[in-house]
Amino acid sequence: MPTALPFSRDHIQPGNRLCVAVSGGADSVALLLALHEANTAKRDALGVGLSAAHVHHGIREAAESDADLAFVQDLCIQLDIPLHIHRADVPARAAENRETLEEAAREVRYAFFRTLIASGHADSILTAHTLDDQAETVLMKLLRGAWTEGISGIHPIVSIHQTGQRSGNILRPLLATRRSEIEAFLQSRNQPWHTDSTNADTAYTRNRVRHELLPQLRTYNPSIDHTLANLAELAREEEFRWQAELARILPQLLLPGKPVRGGGRAVSTAPGTSSVSIEIDRLRTLDPALRRRVLRAAARQLGFRLSFDDTTRLLALAGFATLSTVAARSGASVHLASGLRAQRSARELQLSTEVIGEVDFTRFP
Incomplete structure (x- = not known):
């Protein structure tokens, strides 16, 4: 044969x-x-x-x-x-x-x-x-x-x-x-x-x-x-190597919900809303490759895939990239892919699916 x-x-x-x-x-x-x-x-x-x-x-x-x-x-x-x-x-x-x-x-x-x-x-x-x-x-x-x-x-x-x-x-x-x-x-x-x-x-x-x-x-x-x-x-x-590393460090970096006055954190129970935060100082200790992957992994936990441009906007909001359209200051925010919102506080970068402010409601099913 x-x-x-x-x-x-x-x-x-x-x-x-x-x-x-x-x-x-x-x-x-x-x-x-x-x-x-x-x-x-x-x-x-x-x-x-x-x-x-x-x-x-x-x-x-x-x-x-x-x-x-x-x-x-x-x-x-x-x-x-x-x-x-x-x-x-x-x-x-x-x-x-x-x-x-x-x-x-x-x-x-x-x-x-x-x-x-x-x-x-x-x-x-x-x-x-x-x-x-x-x-x-x-x-x-x-x-x-x-x-x-x-x-x-x-x-x-x-x-x-x-x-x-x-x-x-x-x-x-x-x-x-x-x-x-x-x-x-x-x-x-x-x-x-x-x-x-x-x-x-x-x-x-x-x-x-x-x-x-x-x-x-x-x-x-x-x-x-x-x-x-x-x-x-x-x-x-x-x-495979990166996913193993992210699985190891993400639980140490990602914080649920928002900080509340007096300590602790508040997690929304409203349908269709969720959020996760990362301390800016913790991001600063990471090398650029890991920092980028951590931000993308955080978005993935909320069900979103970030493009290269959206990831760059998120890095700029956190103060690790320069974009004329994004301000790296407390209170600043950007709207990313398909309804994901990022907001900067003095200490944290928060990603949220909350429908707030100028978000276009027609973008949500």
């Missing part, structure tokens, strides 16, 4: 129930076939329960989507692998939730994956993201101005924790594999696959990056795909 397709066996143990997300495209078909071969091998067999999952998104013409579903059904029958099918109207969901089609499709898929894990059909869902997908993702994140958590790209494992339900994982065992290797593997097995017609539509950002930007970048660096994938790995390690 021709050479097997290598995939990561990290986080795969004998007895696991693995469910492969199969669209019918080359990547997912190759992953399912590679796992099936490894599971039925005479030596070093995986020893897992193997199934597949397919989502009928309702995005493309019905004939094309139905053909993909029929192809996946036939493949699973041929391999004697159980198939879980989910039908959804992604365009309707996107319109209702004001999402892009890509965002809505992803939410539908991952909700289905969580259901499969919660129902006990799978311990882990395996998706066929490749090194090419990783490079595209990191580049898209860079273009959008992401922080290290963003440029960490597609993670090899994502834990799914659901309150009161079974937990599991999303695994990406092909992240070190090139798309060209996958197609060569399928051709060696005479295994056909389906090509999604939307993959060529440059109305989608990922397709423009794939078909226009990355080919240009390869003329500057032929190894740009590996370079971007390496950057993602470095960013994941950096982020």
